[in-house]
Amino acid sequence: MSVTAVALTKQDEEQRGALVERLFRGGVALLEMFSIYVGDRLGLYRALAENGPSTTAQLARSAGIHERYAREWLEQQAVAGLIEVTTESTDGAKREYGLSPGHAEVLLNPDSLNYLVPIVWAIPGLAATLPALFKAYRDGGGVPYKDYGAEFRNSIASLNRPMFKNQLGTEWIPAMADVDRRLQADPPAKVADVGCGSGWSSIAIAQAYPKVRVDGFDIDEASIATARENATRAGLNRQVTFELRDAAAPGRAASYDLVTAFETIHDMSDPVAALTAMRALVAPGGAVLVADERVAEAFSAPGDELERFMYGWSVLHCLPVGRVDPPALGTGTVMRPETLRRYARDAGFSGVEILPIEHDFWRFYRLRQ
Numbered sequence: 001m002s003v004t005a006v007a008l009t010k011q012d013e014e015q016r017g018a019l020v021e022r023l024f025r026g027g028v029a030l031l032e033m034f035s036i037y038v039g040d041r042l043g044l045y046r047a048l049a050e051n052g053p054s055t056t057a058q059l060a061r062s063a064g065i066h067e068r069y070a071r072e073w074l075e076q077q078a079v080a081g082l083i084e085v086t087t088e089s090t091d092g093a094k095r096e097y098g099l100s101p102g103h104a105e106v107l108l109n110p111d112s113l114n115y116l117v118p119i120v121w122a123i124p125g126l127a128a129t130l131p132a133l134f135k136a137y138r139d140g141g142g143v144p145y146k147d148y149g150a151e152f153r154n155s156i157a158s159l160n161r162p163m164f165k166n167q168l169g170t171e172w173i174p175a176m177a178d179v180d181r182r183l184q185a186d187p188p189a190k191v192a193d194v195g196c197g198s199g200w201s202s203i204a205i206a207q208a209y210p211k212v213r214v215d216g217f218d219i220d221e222a223s224i225a226t227a228r229e230n231a232t233r234a235g236l237n238r239q240v241t242f243e244l245r246d247a248a249a250p251g252r253a254a255s256y257d258l259v260t261a262f263e264t265i266h267d268m269s270d271p272v273a274a275l276t277a278m279r280a281l282v283a284p285g286g287a288v289l290v291a292d293e294r295v296a297e298a299f300s301a302p303g304d305e306l307e308r309f310m311y312g313w314s315v316l317h318c319l320p321v322g323r324v325d326p327p328a329l330g331t332g333t334v335m336r337p338e339t340l341r342r343y344a345r346d347a348g349f350s351g352v353e354i355l356p357i358e359h360d361f362w363r364f365y366r367l368r369q
């Protein structure tokens with residue numbers, strides 16, 4: 001089909017108009033996401049939150065940036081509705097800008113479930129890996145997780161951390177009453193946290209259940225180094241340990257009361273081998289908990305925003321990450337419940353129960369021995 005020569009029907013024209021509008025809106029959103037990144041990295045939101053409503057000159061002084069840039073950024077942020085004009089003036093130099101408490105929570109409170117600013121930290125990693133991504137698309141290979149860089153890693157960790165901190169010990173584990181009881185009991189229970197990344201889930205388990213010992217494993221060296229630092233800062237060095245280890249490697253067999261895998265199975269190049277190893281780690285009567293993306297049961301197009309969000313990560317990050325090491329299955333972000341059931345069956349589990357936990361992003365699977 002020649003793109004230029006085709007006469008458009010009314011329906012084609014409507015579709016064309018809708019796409020033009022969509023790309024325009026996407027362009028606005030893209031530019032604003034970059035501007036949020038600038039404001040975050042240069043400490044501009046923090047300066048506004050700490051110093052209260054500020055003029056251009058005041059923000060420039062408090063954040064240590066040039067006044068001309070401060071003026072343009074403040075005007076752009078106000079026009080975008082990200083910050084507010086708190087004192088209007090026809091004299092731009094006297095106009096004051098502030099950050100509302102609700103927006104401050106989203107942009108500056110790392111403990112809040114509404115802390116979403118880390119999503120923009122993924123931008124540099126996604127951009128930097130594009131040449132490798134194009135190569136992978138052509139030759140079917142992968143892009144190593146570490147190539148996405150420290151900011152990307154921290155983006156994932158910081159987006160997930162508030163969920164671990166606020167929900168893991170109060171909602172997720174208590175949804176398995178027997179496990180909740182065991183983790184509070186003596187002798188102290190043992191937990192293995194597979195694909196632990198920067199360690200926030202392991203730390204949250206230890207904080208929610210002060211008796212337990214947690215061993216976190218991850219294949220990414222930088223993540224394990226960060227996890228150790230995070231545990232030290234939390235004062236949990238004796239209760240939580242981290243080890244550089246492939247999830248598929250055999251560990252201490254039958255010795256854990258709970259084995260967890262948070263948002264990691266779909267990233268693994270050999271998820272069945274990992275699940276097989278996890279099954280071997282768990283002690284008789286223990287539990288295996290997998291939390292992974294809350295995608296639809298089956299493919300359907302067009303999809304809702306959550307499905308679009310998950311596919312967006314998949315085409316740029318999760319699929320190429322899962323295509324790196326042989327057998328490089330490449331599950332991608334969109335791991336359907338049926339796919340996990342199949343992996344679990346192949347790994348020797350007798351069944352998979354979906355736990356009744358309301359969650360915007362994740363589904364919780366308890367794998368039965």
Ligand SMILES: C[S@@+](CC[C@H](N)C(=O)[O-])C[C@H]1O[C@@H](n2cnc3c(N)ncnc32)[C@H](O)[C@@H]1O
Nearest residue numbers: 160195196197218219220246247262263264268
């Ligand atoms: C999306 S991150 C999630 C990290 C962490 N669980 C969290 O929720 O913040 C996926 C993690 O899986 C780890 N991973 C991937 N394949 C692995 C494997 N075969 N063994 C252990 N960890 C693996 C990656 O290194 C990365 O830290």
